Amino acid sequence: KAGVTQTPRYLIKTRGQQVTLSCSPISGHRSVSWYQQTPGQGLQFLFEYFSETQRNKGNFPGRFSGRQFSNSRSEMNVSTLELGDSALYLCASSSLSGQETQYFGPGTRLLVL
């Protein structure tokens, strides 16, 4: 099976712009979670989607949003970018939720100038 794929792998934006990141889960997986990783804050949970519904949400401002499509692919959007949004954004998929192992993609590295 192909692993979790994320596009783009690298992205440079300027403050105030918005960005959309994409994640394609492992075939058959219905749960997609997003994480932000920074040197200062470590890995922080953003949100989780299952069957097109957001089921869990971390403590991030409303500028961070996401959605999931019927084929389980997920997108994450960040509006009005701030310098502090520079990070590695990781996507993870699992077949269900609750007791299932998450499989991570390689991440999208976002740099906000």
Added chain:
Amino acid sequence: AQSVTQPDIHITVSEGASLELRCNYSYGATPYLFWYVQSPGQGLQLLLKYFSGDTLVQGIKGFEAEFKRSQSSFNLRKPSVHWSDAAEYFCAVAALNSGGYQKVTFGTGTKLQVIP
């Protein structure tokens, strides 16, 4: 709310030496516990996981971890470290929220350096 503590930010070991990375968790019930490894610029790869049953868990790449409920610990071990093990290691705990859905909390990570 659950939490994970990895007290060692950075560890250096010699190639061939044994390794133990510490992880302590806080959670009211029996947690689901994981160890992941991350190489520079890469995503996370699962090393092993504990859900229930035998408290000594075997993983990939020769790693093992032991769940000790009395100490709220899930330490990762390897008897002989290889240079390719140099990476950052994350301990994670998963718990069910009130809606019955999984929320995963990661520790801050331990960077492992291996010297020849």
